[in-house]
Amino acid sequence: MKSNFVSQINSNEEWISKTQMKKQMNDLQALGMELTRLSSDTLKKMDLPEDLLEAVLTYQKITSNSALKRQAQYIGRLMREIDHTPISHYLARLKGENTAHNAYLQRLENLRSALIADDKALTELISHYPDIEVNNLRTLIRNARKEQAENKPPKAFRALFQLLKSAISEDNIV
Template sequence: MARRPSSYTEEDFESLEGRASKTEQKKAVQRMAALGEQLATLSPKQIKNLPVEERLIDALLDAQSITSHEARRRQFQRVGKLLRNENESVILSYLTPKQGLKKTAQLNRWVERIIKDGDPVINDFTKTYNATERHTLRQLVLRIHRDIAKQATEEEIAASKLKLFNYVQQVALISDN
């Protein structure tokens, strides 16, 4: 059997850049399941008006009628899996009214502070919102700083900032429980 060369090249690491680790993928699934729980608290009329797949709407309506703890857990895992195919921003926009404009403005300030000041603010944010994954937050901030350093287009920087804001908003929704 051939051995892998002992020294890694820059190309080896570049091919992995931007890919989530297994742990990050699992945490993302857990966040989506928690968002599904938040969506299930909406009224049936609001759920039916969500601009998502019909399967997701049916799964959310089913989740409201399930009383068994284990069955609810499995149902929300399914909802989380279905949510991965949906636009994160649209889903969060339906949950944002539950937070209110004041909370959204506060989260925007958190995002700006995190981008500007880095680790000390990330630590404060992690203490405030217990569902935060410090590593994921750092990776999102690092990507923004990398885009700025590479002088990427405004659209790319804005997309990176939107990903960070969506993550912060998800964490805030989940932590408020």
């Protein structure tokens, strides 16, 4: 009889104390509160579940303290019902805490600098990414060089970065 009871305990998930459960719930509610600080455009880009998006947008409109507290608890409850890891990753990326994404952006900046400094880098880039818009890329490189030479605002410099970012995915950068 005892061995049967022990095997049932071992087959179940790890036991979680009430304190740990409360901490997890509070963490999820805090994650939900981070969503309330974002603009509605950013929230719509995140592809949140409809009820969570509506709850967050409602929270942003509320002015009463007691109503804010109730809405925060409701957001926390909704967060417990969904997979919160994509939201955590997205918020980390927005905060700049994602080291892999930061490394990707750094490689793009280095690539941009190399393109402006040397024409050989353009040939190498085209060989790695044949689908890239070559004419637009050459124009932006030329304009960025001209901007740097004349100490003008870096409009083409920034546009070059955006072109590279849109053409080269995070998973596909060399």
